[in-house]
Amino acid sequence: MWKTVLRRVLIMIPEVIVLSVLVFLLAKAMPGDPFTGSIGPHTSAAQIHQLKVQAGLYNPWYQQYWNWVVHLFHGNLGTSFQYQEPVTRIIGERAINTVWLALFTMVLTYAIAIPMGLYAGRHQNHIGDNIIRVYTFVTMAIPPFVILLIALWIFGYVLGWAPTTGSVSATASGTMGTVLSRLQHIILPGLVASLTGTVNIVQYLRSEVIDAKHSDYVRTARSKGVPTTNVFRHHILRNSLLPIAAFAGYSITGLLGGSVVTEMIFSYPGMGLLFLNSISYRDYTVITALVLLYGLLNLLGTLLSDIILTAVDPRVRVQ
Amino acid sequence: MSQNQLDNQSSIDKADLEKLSKEAEQEAAPSSLRIVWNEFKADKVALTAAVIIVVFILFVMIASLFINQSQAMSTNIMDSYDKPFSQFILGTDQGGRSVAKELIMGSKNSIGIAIGLTVISSTFGIVFGLVSGYFGGIVDNIMMRFYDFMMMLPILLFIIVVVTIIPSYNAITLTLILSVFYWLGTARLIRARTMSESKKDYVSASKTSGTSTFKIIFREIMPNISSLIIVDTMLSFAENIGVETTLSFLGFGLPNGTPSLGTMISNANDPNNITQYWWTWLIAAIEIIILTISISYVGQVIRRASDASQRLSDD
């Protein structure tokens, strides 16, 4: 198994290289240069030229790319001209919020999806199963941003149950107060985002339970007199637990992509909102860093899932 | 020579040809189109959904011909925030633009892009999946490396960056940019089915019958996964409506002045609009909900029709 994991990691290396080249070229293609913010109206053309030469902007692209990579390895992602601060610090501040929201969403997703999937599979074609099927169908069909927006409208504005912007309210004080305020802010976006995330797990678990119900080992267990509930808990759930855990890695892609939309609708100051702001301010150093970071996180998520799946099923091996 | 041999062995000759083919036609099996049609007749909800989609798309396409886009999009402060059913049937937005007209133009653009995106990305995904699934081996290996790489890209962020880089773009370039990224799901699905289909003996039989590889892939294997293709295309269509409207909602879809359902919904980003002037965004949101649900439902019914054991209609 360790061989498989190692091979999987090695396959990743060229992917990371291509991704970084792509991100670098995108950054190069963006209009403007890193001095856009620091150049005053009195800076002469000669001075600008001098700055550019110093920064190596006239070097061939591969040389610039190499410099960029070296800086990356030193943790130097450049300076945001919008905030005039190191990019790492800005992203670091926002990342905490996004991680909170993502974690909360993921926990909720599993908390909702596992009982739902088990119930639907156990009571196949009964009324509860039918309701769950309609639910999964609807949440899959409607674009998530519409669901998020309508939830914000109803629960945030009309009913006033949840805050409509921010991550922690300014009036919150003390550790307890901060945590509570944070929870208050992520509960609605987290809940709604998790609803759209449940679909895959519910459908997988449901069909898994239905298959297992007809399998020999469950029939044997039941004919031995093991109570139905135990059969479900010990046999079926245990068999499908790791594959479901593997969804966590894959869903990182969805959670990160979704964070842009969710954070915008709820004005939640995470990395997604930072990205959109940086785009409108053309803050390229931040944009480049974020795209690279998101790509790397996707990669790690997929790697995680693949490793879990290899651990579960020897048939799933890298070709 | 072989014709003569056959003539000797078989009692059938040219004279019987017409009579026999007539007889055979009466015994012909029902076509798959007829099966799908029966399924729709048996499921009234599906029929309603299909009618909604067709009528709505036709209405939007025809009605938009009678609306002058630049006139409909010009601001008119005097009519700002008119309520529905007053002077304007669905009210006006902040700029005094008729929501009804904007809705028709926006739907036309959003649906148009979704159709274009579905056609391009599904075609690419289908061909990609068929080729990599049929050939397998090293061809498949290389193609899957590319696929894995695409899967890893933060697609939404990439598209937003690309849209900001490109100085001027329109509906067509936007569709093309989106198509680069949204073929992955289709490709994976088609590849998996093609792999299992390629192992079947009828493919070997076609090879020994002298049929070319191109024909085997597209005329022998593809018809056998046609129901999968149709269902996946329907679901992609619903999804692609979401793709364009999400981008427009974020402000990176169609350029300014080109209405889209997404830009209309982005009116809700203003706290005043979302509560007081709900008609400026909610109607467009409801339209998207109805449309995407109807399309997905029709997709489900076709899936059911293609699976004989799940059919509601009996024939």
Place this chain on the structure above:
Amino acid sequence: MSLIEVKDLEVHYPIRSGFWNRVTDEVLAVDGLSLNIEAGETYGLVGESGSGKSTTGKSIVGLEKPTRGQILYKGKDITKPRNRRELDYNQDVQMIFQDSLSSLNPRKRIEDIIAEPIRNFEHLDKNQEKLRVLQLLDIVGLDADALYKYPHQFSGGQRQRIGVARAVATNPKLIVADEPVSALDLSVQAQVLNFMKRIQRDFGISYLFISHDLGVVRHMCDNIAIMHRGRLVEIGTRDDIYNHPMHIYTKRLLSAIPETSVEGRAEARAHREAVEREFQENQSRYYDKDGKVLPLVDVTDTHKVALPADEIDKEDK
């Protein structure tokens, strides 16, 4: 000159493993096999599953790419795709598959299925083509109303007839029949076998008849080759194989033919056990130290067997 000459055919499948997924080993599905098929004869290729007989058949129709060796047809090596194209090889060499359902494209009407090779190799107009299809259906005993039906509307035996009709559509010289009846009911087996024989008589076709069932092979074949572990253990006429088997593996296969008469049951069983004992005890004499089959040695003009020379002398006495 023989219709088809197979010379030292080898088909290897790579086994990949290890860190880089390199090819670390090979499965020798076919490991040096030579045989000649004459025009108009039925050649039986018999062996247990996994002995490489299907792979041999697939190589002969060009579905499998041999690792080494030659297959000569009209003096050309048809293991090369270019030569196959030049000769329109598959017009002359066709195949009947074991699984009749999966060998017929479920989305195509019977007319299109049978007409497929005709469309590729001959250029007939629509009416000529339809007439040909109707005649082919007639020959395999199906009515004209099958024309616009789909494969799933037929029974297994009927589908196998459609497969035969497709195989004979271009008037081939050789048909490779890969276990054509083993998926069918016994009663239907006889029907299908009988009209395969009739077609052979009427059209002068050769069959390479691949089967694991020596009972069926006896009914069909003039010459028989017994295959084991990718190589031939014995070749001979029907009489050679059934009445003078020499290799222990052949004897073993023969003893496994089910005996239907009640009286002979105990006797047959004793014989079977004796053969099995001999096989277990003397296996090392019949196979080399790697467990491979020995090279073939002539016994008579028609009969060859994979035995050490001293064994043959002993048998002759």
